[in-house]
Amino acid sequence: MANKSVFAAIRGKLLPRTDATNHEGAPAYRLAPHQALAQLAATGTFNATFYADAREQLDEVLKLAWQVEPEFLAKTAVHAFEQGYMKDMPAFLLAILSQMQGDQFERAFSRVVKNGKMLRTFVQVMRSGATGRKSLGTRPKRLVLGWLEKASDVELMRAAVGNDPSLADVVKMVHPKPVSASREALYGYLLGKPHDVNALPVQVTAFEAFKRDPSLPVPNVPFQMLTALPLTKEHWAEIAETAGWQMLRQNLNTFARHGVFEVEGFAERLARRLADPAEVKRSRVFPYQLLVAYMNVDPAVPPVVRDSLQDAMEVALANVPSFGRNVVVCPDVSGSMGSSVTGHRKGSTSTVRCIDVAALVAASVLRRNPTARVLPFENDVVEVHLNARDTVMTNAAKLAAIGGGGTNCSAPLARLVKERAKVDLVLFVSDNQSWLDATAHPHQGTGTMQEWRKLKALNPKAKLVCVDIQPHATTQAKGDGDVLNVGGFSDRVFDVVASFVSSGNDPDHWVRAIDATAL
Incomplete structure (x- = not known):
């Protein structure tokens, strides 16, 4: 009979040697730069986790980004945004990429900065100094200008929701040249400067009219722009009736906070929409998104609505292989x-x-x-x-x-x-x-x-x-x-x-x- 202890030792030696320790100090395997960046980019939130603080994560990603090719870095930014649904991480990777030679930054920018929120996030990261500089720089400024010039009036209205920086701050930084009277009036409106009221886009005109007379129909603008107004629960019900499925899922607590579920029949109608198999499939919602909604639901949301999220979960499971x-x-x-x-x-x-x-x-x-x-x-x-x-x-x-x-x-x-x-x-x-x-x-x-x-x-x-x-x-x-x-x-x-x-x-x-x- 062979000596078992000898052969057990040999079997152990055939295993890959550990070359690192984890946060508990236990043996582990170090990931190669490409692998580590891919891992971190998939979920990096730059918040403090159980084992690592926000600065540690940021420094690790910054170090890894300079160890891979610009092409891979650009693809990682795009993948994190399009497949991982990340926001801060793709913007951070873009900011690093903007300091590298080659056209990868330009190619990735249009894939990542798809809306005003991402534009403002990118500008925030650039100005923070997290990547080594506190100004936009020539190339980033040119691309930000390009986004503003190509954006529709509706996209700019959506981008106007949020601060630090606000869209007005971004406009002040890059000084876009309006190509029409309507765009010139919209920039003036956003900046709080004199402008031609008659040249404003129809969405802005309707919004301003509604502010003066809430009896008018609710304007087709981002609902966040309406939250500061004295909306009635009937107004909120009207907003919800025309909202998309994902918007409903994400704003159940907002509806409860504004008394919308007190409107007769609203809770049942909303529950039917949330559980509608056709709408669930069309929205391509996945289980994790529904888990987030379910766990964040306020007790003021009626049980029939909470239960509808479980029904939607069963439909969404069709997306799990x-x-x-x-x-x-x-x-x-x-x-x-x-x-x-x-x-x-x-x-x-x-x-x-x-x-x-x-x-x-x-x-x-x-x-x-x-x-x-x-x-x-x-x-x-x-x-x-x-x-x-x-x-x-x-x-x-x-x-x-x-x-x-x-x-x-x-x-x-x-x-x-x-x-x-x-x-x-x-x-x-x-x-x-x-x-x-x-x-x-x-x-x-x-x-x-x-x-x-x-x-x-x-x-x-x-x-x-x-x-x-x-x-x-x-x-x-x-x-x-x-x-x-x-x-x-x-x-x-x-x-x-x-x-x-x-x-x-x-x-x-x-x-x-x-x-x-x-x-």
Whole structure:
């Protein structure tokens, strides 16, 4: 019989050596610059997280951005905006890109700055000095001017909502030359300067008339422009009746605050629209967006409306793919997962926690893959019974209610190895800061990799996906043809996982997804 201790040591040495430590000081693998930037760009909010403060995240992204090619940086900015639905991160990457040689900045700018809010965010980042300068500079100023000149009157009206900087501040910075009497009057109106009232766009005229006489029809302007006016609940009901589905989802508390649900029949009509399968499918809403709405709903919102969000969730699950037969989902329910998924910042801290997102992913996968196993973990695997026929909200609430304990990412894998389980896909959703399974020697790899290697011996075709909700620059599982690290969470993650499961073995799948972005 061979000496087991000798061969066990050799098996450990074949594992990739750890070359970094995570925020708990435990061994980890450092991501390459392209991989790390891709991870951080997917979810970077520049708010304080459980493990990192805002400045640390900003400095890390700034350092990584200068270590990759301008082409990749531009594609990352576009991907973060178009696929990750990020705002601050793409603007920050654009600001860095504006200081690099080449035409990548110009090409990416038009893809990222698609509306007035993004324009103001970009200008804010440029003027903050976060990238090393506090002025726009020649190229950025030219592109900002171009956006203002091409924008329609309606787009400028939408852009006028918000401050720091306001659209008026941006106009003062770049001094656009109006090409028509209407645009000249609109700039004067925005800046509070003398202007030809008769030349103002029809939207502005209607808005000013409504301010003088609220008995007139509600003007077709961004509703945020109306909030300072003495609107009645009937006015708000009129706004809601003509609003799009996504606007309704996002403003339930606003309607409640203004007494709209006191209008007879309004709550039922709104609930029917929110749960309408055709409207849900047309809006292309994903489970995460509905989770945010559901968790943020004020108690003043009627139960019929809250329930309609659960109905919409069931329809939205059609956007979650099926991953196959032997699927295991491992949501992290440790103490650190109790932090806000977008980090902490005064006035913008989400009520949705990391554990809520992990629970949602697990419940959504279970709903679409009824034979899937769910193994929540902290110090060890936590026993919980979930019914695949229950609503996603019900199962997500069960998982999110666990919470507490340390982080041991290898625990679910060890359980599967002990059971000699048949596995095709293992999906982790965690903050990836495992420390209870820390190994003493770099050559032994992380505890996660040790257990994954054992599980692979039992299931040679199995794949591992680690969704890191609040990514930094390290991981517990070394990327390989059968291991995918995904940074951050948006509903696009489901598609990324499905693509990886069906694709060949590509260790840089996430980076290649960004690199495939056409500028």
